[in-house]
Amino acid sequence: MSETRYYTQEGLQRLKNELEELMLRERPKISQMIAEARDKGDLSENAEYDAAKDAQGMLELKISQLQELIMNARVIDESKMDNSKVLLLSKVKIKNLKNGASMLYVIVPEKEADLKQGKISVNSPIAKGLLGKSVGDQAEIQVPAGKMTFEIIEISR
Numbered sequence: 392m393s394e395t396r397y398y399t400q401e402g403l404q405r406l407k408n409e410l411e412e413l414m415l416r417e418r419p420k421i422s423q424m425i426a427e428a429r430d431k432g433d434l435s436e437n438a439e440y441d442a443a444k445d446a447q448g449m450l451e452l453k454i455s456q457l458q459e460l461i462m463n464a465r466v467i468d469e470s471k472m473d474n475s476k477v478l479l480l481s482k483v484k485i486k487n488l489k490n491g492a493s494m495l496y497v498i499v500p501e502k503e504a505d506l507k508q509g510k511i512s513v514n515s516p517i518a519k520g521l522l523g524k525s526v527g528d529q530a531e532i533q534v535p536a537g538k539m540t541f542e543i544i545e546i547s548r
Contacts, residue, residue: 395464396465396502397467398465398502398503399499400466406460410454413457414454418454424439474547474548476523476546477523480497481546482548483497484543485543488529489539496511497510498510498511499513501513516532529541
């Protein structure tokens with residue numbers, strides 16, 4: 392039994408698009424590679440055929456994993472979420488009390504994290520330290536560089 396994973400509508404759509412790409416474009420390419428390798432003669436000594444069959448096995452595994460993820464995915468309904476506390480999908484503006492630097496993060500499901508876009512995983516140390524806190528609260532968070540103290544300035548969606 393697979394575990395339920397939560398996604399934004401955008402994140403789930405990305406998974407569906409990736410699955411469609413693999414099934415509609417990559418599968419036929421690999422089938423064509425296998426057919427071409429098979430046409431070259433003796434399969435027992437055909438490295439090209441073996442490589443194509445291996446690629447097909449890897450592709451089918453990835454397709455199967457994506458199908459399972461999508462089947463067990465749940466979309467998060469942001470309209471029913473509380474804005475007074477830091478939760479999944481919250482935009483949180485925090486201030487580092489040591490150096491005064493402000494940062495804005497969106498707390499997202501693990502598979503949607505992208506630090507360049509300011510999206511941090513709900514499983515990251517900073518997100519774990521912020522979850523459940525309200526505006527004005529301070530969070531002391533253990534990060535690889537040591538303990539840091541942040542103040543929550545703003546929470547939004």
